[in-house]
Amino acid sequence: MSHTTMNLNLKVWRQKNTKTAGAFEMYRVENISDEMSFLEMMDILNEQLITTGGEPVAFDHDCREGICGMCSMYINGKPHGPWQANTTCQLHMRAFKDNDTIVIEPWRANAFPVIKDLTVDRSAFDRIIQAGGYVSVNTGNAVDGNSLPIEKAKADEAFAAAMCIGCGACVAACKNSSAMLFLSAKVSHLALLPQGDPERKTRVTNMVAQLDKEGFGACTNTGACEAACPKEISIANIARLNKEYIVAGLTSE
Amino acid sequence: MKEKYGNLFDMYAKITGENPYEVPMRIYPAVHYTMGGLWVDYELQTTVPGLYALGEANFSDHGANRLGASALMQGLADGYFVIPYTLGNNLADEIYNAPIPTSHPAFEAAEKAVAERIATLKNINGKQTVESFHKRLGKIIWNECGMSRTAAGLKQAIADVQALKKEFWSDVRIPGEINEYNPELDKANRVADFIELGELMCVDALAREESCGGHFREEYQTPEGEALRDDKNFMYVAAWELKNDHEWTLHKEELKYEVIQPSQRNYK
Numbered sequence: 023m024s025h026t027t028m029n030l031n032l033k034v035w036r037q038k039n040t041k042t043a044g045a046f047e048m049y050r051v052e053n054i055s056d057e058m059s060f061l062e063m064m065d066i067l068n069e070q071l072i073t074t075g076g077e078p079v080a081f082d083h084d085c086r087e088g089i090c091g092m093c094s095m096y097i098n099g100k101p102h103g104p105w106q107a108n109t110t111c112q113l114h115m116r117a118f119k120d121n122d123t124i125v126i127e128p129w130r131a132n133a134f135p136v137i138k139d140l141t142v143d144r145s146a147f148d149r150i151i152q153a154g155g156y157v158s159v160n161t162g163n164a165v166d167g168n169s170l171p172i173e174k175a176k177a178d179e180a181f182a183a184a185m186c187i188g189c190g191a192c193v194a195a196c197k198n199s200s201a202m203l204f205l206s207a208k209v210s211h212l213a214l215l216p217q218g219d220p221e222r223k224t225r226v227t228n229m230v231a232q233l234d235k236e237g238f239g240a241c242t243n244t245g246a247c248e249a250a251c252p253k254e255i256s257i258a259n260i261a262r263l264n265k266e267y268i269v270a271g272l273t274s275e
Numbered sequence: 276m277k278e279k280y281g282n283l284f285d286m287y288a289k290i291t292g293e294n295p296y297e298v299p300m301r302i303y304p305a306v307h308y309t310m311g312g313l314w315v316d317y318e319l320q321t322t323v324p325g326l327y328a329l330g331e332a333n334f335s336d337h338g339a340n341r342l343g344a345s346a347l348m349q350g351l352a353d354g355y356f357v358i359p360y361t362l363g364n365n366l367a368d369e370i371y372n373a374p375i376p377t378s379h380p381a382f383e384a385a386e387k388a389v390a391e392r393i394a395t396l397k398n399i400n401g402k403q404t405v406e407s408f409h410k411r412l413g414k415i416i417w418n419e420c421g422m423s424r425t426a427a428g429l430k431q432a433i434a435d436v437q438a439l440k441k442e443f444w445s446d447v448r449i450p451g452e453i454n455e456y457n458p459e460l461d462k463a464n465r466v467a468d469f470i471e472l473g474e475l476m477c478v479d480a481l482a483r484e485e486s487c488g489g490h491f492r493e494e495y496q497t498p499e500g501e502a503l504r505d506d507k508n509f510m511y512v513a514a515w516e517l518k519n520d521h522e523w524t525l526h527k528e529e530l531k532y533e534v535i536q537p538s539q540r541n542y543k
């Protein structure tokens with residue numbers, strides 16, 4: 023493997039807090055290795071800013087291995103940047119070349135207000151999960167796993183939906199800021215498994231109600247969400263969500 | 276392979292730029308669990324009455340090593356099977372007590388201590404970033420208190436961490452304000468804790484003159500290079516109490532095995 027380094031221009035959205043208007047600032051970083059992750063490059067920018075008396079760019083991150091969904095940012099106009107099925111933290115600098123200008127922005131959606139710079143408040147997702155994205159089971163003696171046979175195709179489908187990391191890229195990518203892909207993933211993985219059955223109807227009803235309260239837009243089946251999703255959640259899940267919702271409404275007591 | 280490990284292989288390809296289906300994978304160990312933790316009793320209560328510690332934060336469920344997958348099980352076991360039954364013992368005595376107001380002297384003292392620590396950190400106004408201290412601490416611990424340890428290395432590490440601590444508390448730079456969203460301030464508080472914990476890990480590793488579980492002292496190995504236990508002298512859990520800065524006191528908790536006898540793990 024050959025390693026190269028590059029110098030880059032960064033056009034970064036800076037915003038002091040929710041109430042203050044923001045603006046783009048230009049920065050230059052040098053000697054960036056193509057083996058670095060995008061967030062390592064951001065760390066270097068911040069080190070540079072702090073040591074020269076500036077304020078570091080606030081951005082969310084946690085696992086840095088593509089599984090937690092924290093690293094939310096627009097990179098060159100795309101949520102999570104140019105690579106397909108990828109999170110920002112897993113984007114590596116070999117995606118760019120010397121002297122590129124990279125535009126970095128926070129998620130844009132009314133339901134995700136900017137806290138500072140690139141950090142947005144995604145607690146709306148937490149409240150949607152709290153409204154029904156769980157199963158209530160009494161603990162005590164655990165049931166033997168083999169006593170609940172689940173056919174492989176179903177297990178695979180449920181797993182594919184459970185891959186959603188709640189990053190919000192689907193909302194950011196959508197022209198309506200709709201959160202339907204996220205919600206459909208959360209409803210689907212439980213609707214596909216027997217464990218989710220007892221609360222099946224209340225779950226979908228309550229979660230949709232919470233979704234509406236949070237101010238996300240409506241779904242117009244554009245599919246931008248699916249294209250931006252780092253976990254390749256399929257919009258077929260939205261069809262399942264709609265079915266679950268209608269059935270729950272028609273059969274409720 | 277693709278069916279089982281496809282996502283891992285995709286991740287690897289993104290990180291390295293190499294195709295793992297064709298080029299042998301380059302693999303490197305990384306920390307993913309902190310063995311040991313806050314001392315708790317069988318009800319998971321710490322030495323502070325009413326304060327419970329669950330999961331990785333406590334020391335209780337694993338031995339000298341944390342075996343594969345048992346960390347998540349520890350969180351589940353503590354949360355599902357222990358705390359629902361033990362917390363009630365504390366609440367039973369508390370139930371008739373009125374809610375404790377924030378004007379309580381203990382609350383005020385704690386709040387004041389935290390506010391002072393934050394103000395002290397912020398007012399240092401030094402030259403070096405929090406990140407740079409974190410990296411240096413990581414290097415010291417990785418080199419001397421990592422996969423294999425020696426007395427000489429650990430002594431050096433303790434001296435190095437203590438020196439780093441001094442430097443941190445006199446030259447760290449935290450930009451931004453105290454009363455705003457400030458990830459640097461947050462991280463500075465964590466790194467200050469890591470420095471303390473890093474020192475303790477070295478102190479503990481130095482005191483334990485045997486090899487067992489995840490603790491491998493180069494001086495204590497069999498001719499085949501396996502861990503050499505010393506059950507006669509070290510069959511205890513080391514619970515360390517911090518009296519003053521750098522002043523650690525050891526409390527030994529004897530380990531008694533009645534059914535299963537611990538033995539050397541043989542990887543051959």
Ligand SMILES: Cc1cc2nc3c(=O)[nH]c(=O)nc-3n(C[C@H](O)[C@H](O)[C@H](O)COP(=O)(O)OP(=O)(O)OC[C@H]3O[C@@H](n4cnc5c(N)ncnc54)[C@H](O)[C@@H]3O)c2cc1C
Nearest residue numbers: 087306307308309329330331332343344345346347348350
């Ligand atoms: C890369 C990696 C891979 C792993 N793989 C496995 C595996 O395959 N199998 C396995 O069993 N285990 C694995 N582990 C270990 C396991 O994941 C952890 O031990 C376990 O998740 C710890 O859970 P916890 O709830 O005890 O603590 P955590 O999940 O660490 O939760 C602690 C919480 O406390 C919060 N917190 C910290 N400080 C404060 C504060 N001052 N105020 C308020 N909140 C605070 C943190 O934000 C965090 O949410 C892995 C760990 C890592 C890092």
Ligand code: SF4
Nearest residue numbers: 186187189190192251
């Ligand atoms: S559906 Fe995809 S894009 Fe939306 S939150 Fe889940 S993982 Fe992120």
Ligand code: FES
Nearest residue numbers: 086090091093111
């Ligand atoms: S930091 Fe966790 S997914 Fe990127």
